[in-house]
Amino acid sequence: MTLYLELLLIGLSLGSLYAVVALGYSMVYGVVRVINFSHGEVYAASAYFGYWLITDLDLPLIGAMVLGAVFATLLIFCVERLLFRRIGPGQRLALLIAHIGVSVALRAVLSLAFGEQFVSIRSSLSPPVRFELFGVPLDSLQVSLAATAVLMCVALWVVVHRSSFGRALRAVAEDREAAESRGFSPSTTIAGAYLIGAACAGFAAPLGAALTELTPQMGLSLGLKAFVASVLGGIGKPVGAMIAGISIGIVESLVGGLWGSAYRESIFFAVLLIALLAFPRGFTSGLDPRAEYAK
Amino acid sequence: MVIANTAFFAGLYAMLALGLHVSWREAGVISLAHAAFFGAGAYAASATLMSFAADQHTVGFLPFVVSLLAAMFVPGIVAALSGLLLLRVRGDYFVMLTLGMAEMARNLLASTEFLGGNLGLRGIPAVAWGDLSLSAGGGATAVCLVLLTFVYLITQRLVSSRVGLAFRLVRDDELLATITGHDAFLMRWRGFLFGAMVAGLAGGLVAPYYGYIDPNFFGINEAIFLLACVALAPVSHPLVTALAAASLLVLTFAVAWLPLGPEVVGAGRQLVIGLALILVTALKPGGFAVGPFLGRT
Amino acid sequence: MTDRSSITNKVLASAAAILILALAVILSIYQPWNQRESSQQPRVGAILDLTGPAASFGAMQQQGMQLALEDIRDSDCAEDLELIVEDSRLDARLALSAVSKLIESDSVIALTSITGSSMALAVAPIANRERVPIVDSLSSSPALTTDGGEYYFRIQPADSYAGTYLVDWAIELGTRSSAIIYSDSDWGQGLRDAIRAMASERGLAIELEDRVRPGDVDFRAMIARLRSSPADTVFLLAHPQEAGLFLRQAGESRLPMRILGSDSLSTQEVKTAAGDFLDGVLFALSSEGSGEMLENFRARFRERFGADANANSIRAYDALMLIHRVVCDTGSNREAIRAALDSLEGYEGVSGPLSFDSNGDVADPAYDRFVYVGGAYRRLSEQ
Numbered sequence: 001m002t003l004y005l006e007l008l009l010i011g012l013s014l015g016s017l018y019a020v021v022a023l024g025y026s027m028v029y030g031v032v033r034v035i036n037f038s039h040g041e042v043y044a045a046s047a048y049f050g051y052w053l054i055t056d057l058d059l060p061l062i063g064a065m066v067l068g069a070v071f072a073t074l075l076i077f078c079v080e081r082l083l084f085r086r087i088g089p090g091q092r093l094a095l096l097i098a099h100i101g102v103s104v105a106l107r108a109v110l111s112l113a114f115g116e117q118f119v120s121i122r123s124s125l126s127p128p129v130r131f132e133l134f135g136v137p138l139d140s141l142q143v144s145l146a147a148t149a150v151l152m153c154v155a156l157w158v159v160v161h162r163s164s165f166g167r168a169l170r171a172v173a174e175d176r177e178a179a180e181s182r183g184f185s186p187s188t189t190i191a192g193a194y195l196i197g198a199a200c201a202g203f204a205a206p207l208g209a210a211l212t213e214l215t216p217q218m219g220l221s222l223g224l225k226a227f228v229a230s231v232l233g234g235i236g237k238p239v240g241a242m243i244a245g246i247s248i249g250i251v252e253s254l255v256g257g258l259w260g261s262a263y264r265e266s267i268f269f270a271v272l273l274i275a276l277l278a279f280p281r282g283f284t285s286g287l288d289p290r291a292e293y294a295k
Numbered sequence: 296m297v298i299a300n301t302a303f304f305a306g307l308y309a310m311l312a313l314g315l316h317v318s319w320r321e322a323g324v325i326s327l328a329h330a331a332f333f334g335a336g337a338y339a340a341s342a343t344l345m346s347f348a349a350d351q352h353t354v355g356f357l358p359f360v361v362s363l364l365a366a367m368f369v370p371g372i373v374a375a376l377s378g379l380l381l382l383r384v385r386g387d388y389f390v391m392l393t394l395g396m397a398e399m400a401r402n403l404l405a406s407t408e409f410l411g412g413n414l415g416l417r418g419i420p421a422v423a424w425g426d427l428s429l430s431a432g433g434g435a436t437a438v439c440l441v442l443l444t445f446v447y448l449i450t451q452r453l454v455s456s457r458v459g460l461a462f463r464l465v466r467d468d469e470l471l472a473t474i475t476g477h478d479a480f481l482m483r484w485r486g487f488l489f490g491a492m493v494a495g496l497a498g499g500l501v502a503p504y505y506g507y508i509d510p511n512f513f514g515i516n517e518a519i520f521l522l523a524c525v526a527l528a529p530v531s532h533p534l535v536t537a538l539a540a541a542s543l544l545v546l547t548f549a550v551a552w553l554p555l556g557p558e559v560v561g562a563g564r565q566l567v568i569g570l571a572l573i574l575v576t577a578l579k580p581g582g583f584a585v586g587p588f589l590g591r592t
Numbered sequence: 593m594t595d596r597s598s599i600t601n602k603v604l605a606s607a608a609a610i611l612i613l614a615l616a617v618i619l620s621i622y623q624p625w626n627q628r629e630s631s632q633q634p635r636v637g638a639i640l641d642l643t644g645p646a647a648s649f650g651a652m653q654q655q656g657m658q659l660a661l662e663d664i665r666d667s668d669c670a671e672d673l674e675l676i677v678e679d680s681r682l683d684a685r686l687a688l689s690a691v692s693k694l695i696e697s698d699s700v701i702a703l704t705s706i707t708g709s710s711m712a713l714a715v716a717p718i719a720n721r722e723r724v725p726i727v728d729s730l731s732s733s734p735a736l737t738t739d740g741g742e743y744y745f746r747i748q749p750a751d752s753y754a755g756t757y758l759v760d761w762a763i764e765l766g767t768r769s770s771a772i773i774y775s776d777s778d779w780g781q782g783l784r785d786a787i788r789a790m791a792s793e794r795g796l797a798i799e800l801e802d803r804v805r806p807g808d809v810d811f812r813a814m815i816a817r818l819r820s821s822p823a824d825t826v827f828l829l830a831h832p833q834e835a836g837l838f839l840r841q842a843g844e845s846r847l848p849m850r851i852l853g854s855d856s857l858s859t860q861e862v863k864t865a866a867g868d869f870l871d872g873v874l875f876a877l878s879s880e881g882s883g884e885m886l887e888n889f890r891a892r893f894r895e896r897f898g899a900d901a902n903a904n905s906i907r908a909y910d911a912l913m914l915i916h917r918v919v920c921d922t923g924s925n926r927e928a929i930r931a932a933l934d935s936l937e938g939y940e941g942v943s944g945p946l947s948f949d950s951n952g953d954v955a956d957p958a959y960d961r962f963v964y965v966g967g968a969y970r971r972l973s974e975q
Contacts, residue, residue: 033387087576093325097522098573098576101568101570101573104568105569108569111565115558266399276384277392
């Protein structure tokens, strides 16, 4: 029994990580409808930035998180302004390729700057508070990450459903031209979505990296998981993305703990394939990314 | 030595790019599984060569030809079957599906003991006949270029034939294509299949060249590199694509020649690829004339 | 889509592509930064990991070889050796192109230290085909006994011996049932197979095994699984980084199991990654040898590099010195070298007397035990 409980809690911890990345991911995907390939790398870059802040400048974790958000926002602002914005609304393939290019280039820069081997934020922090929950060892970092995921989800939900910007987001996501004719500015809305998504990633990155260590490759695998979580959770739906992210974490943890690591990876890809083939709308009814072909 | 080596890979990637060109730029099927088909061909060829070789180190011309056929056949079958499922999905989802499928295959291969697992296949016999040896060096380059020419001629003929016309029609305006009697799904399937088989053929060349392959050779980085090779062609023409691929390959190899130190090479190459993709989309965002299958023209 | 402007585009594209190619071809021929004076000395090649995941091992091997080169220069034999080191970064493709270059462009008469069993296994078939002898120092995978070929010799004991030793040690410590965590590489799998074989022979139960991939950073689910199993000992056969992370996470999760390992646990990476959670971890290394020659070597090494020599440097030194001795005695013909290595007897290396069995392995090696105390390891004397 304790094994299941322990795996469940580990899965929650892992899942909150996927959730925070998926939340930011989902924002852009909902509005732009292009696979946000670069989101994972923005997360990774913010994590490395946080690493530098913590180890070289001795900042506390929370400071690194706030500055991480600033960093990510600035980064995506430049990239969006200089590159993504230049690509017109109909050029989704070009946008996809641009995203891929940014992702590859960012990863390369991280590798050049910090090396291929992993670096650790955790060893530079003071040890977290450790405690036991139902006999399962946990620490304060894991709890913080879970709390961050929930808070972020709530915040995003409020933005999407209760603010005027959120109204713009939903309008542009549903029908770009119609939204434009109603007075919403698609390019500003899109830029805003990118910024918010990046801020989420940047804020959570140093915390997440304190739990999982940093390698230049981390962006890729997290990005993939975030994508699956977004699909399953429904595009543009913060609550769905969070639940999906946590579910993926729990499933991975259970499979890995019960059957071994080999199956843990295979299960993820099976989930990916099933999600894309069978659940384009996700578990909650979000926007169907294929629907735009009717226009 | 370095020249022959570089020329071999330039030719190899030009060949791979031609396959992806037909699949993507002609039929509109943008596939990140291309590297996986490359790998499948390499594995099929290796298994064939090893079964011919018994205890010897080297095999001759006939086993090589058989291995090339196997290298085209296995990815062909995989593409044919998976295409039936995947090609029903469109847009970004299709791209992610191909990526997911490729990664899953690579993961399964690495997790099992089948075909060497994560340790790969060792001791692939060299191929040699007469004075020509295919394991590194001039012989391999020559054979590669010959095969490249062959693939190019076939591609060129395909592109300018009625089939090519049909590919492009299906890509650009599926409604019109369907009305005029084309089976859009079938055309895309064919394009996908052609690409996979050409990729497999390239894999058949690489196996005796290295003498060793493992699943990590054919992962996401490889898939993105192939994407970049084709994306860089400013005009949708096979010759331009082949040249673009060759140039990109040479450029990435050139990173290793600069006196920057070995740690930098891997990341440096990736940086070149990323920047190339960024430049190409920044400078010519209207340049990827691919129809509704992925996005509007 | 063909119209006038796109034809111009096509021409421009082709011209650009050709220019790039031409430039790169010129660079590759000229390579002003890479001139090698043609030397008359026989050349020996080494394929080390200098900048990759096993760089710490590669560095140790390189240091050992540097000392060897100095001794070679000072020796009374007329033949000097030129050493060419290539960086594999633990990537098989780079190792393969390195071995091709060494054999064809550099015409090496022999190869010496290769970093890692995976690289050695990838490269050995080619060396055998081209008939170039290898005297290796680090690679310990049992697969090299059979797959190394006629031209492969190594001073490092095969891990089949290590497996036996570890299992016997575990039993001595009172282990009832065990688990294996291994890295998915030739080294890891080789050790795992050796331990499994010996465990079944000795009747030691292996409850579960799980594998670790390079780059894995989260082992908590695995640790939970271990905790819930009846095993009381873990054989930790993971690569340095992953092993260190595992140790830390196991310590934080308070996993109450004994941990036994091998070479990877002696590295700096493990110490860095495991942090405070090293104490009590046990591992075995193949014996470095003893005697005056070894002590002199150690002193020299410490003076020269400011660190202690370990088995990897010692064996790399011995490997190169051995090749030099053989070249001095029988000339620089590859076949002659191979034959001399095959029938080697009575050669005293720094690590002790060297000779090879019919598979190119050293026979019946000894092992030393180590334990971590206070963040550093020290030798345990055997009971």
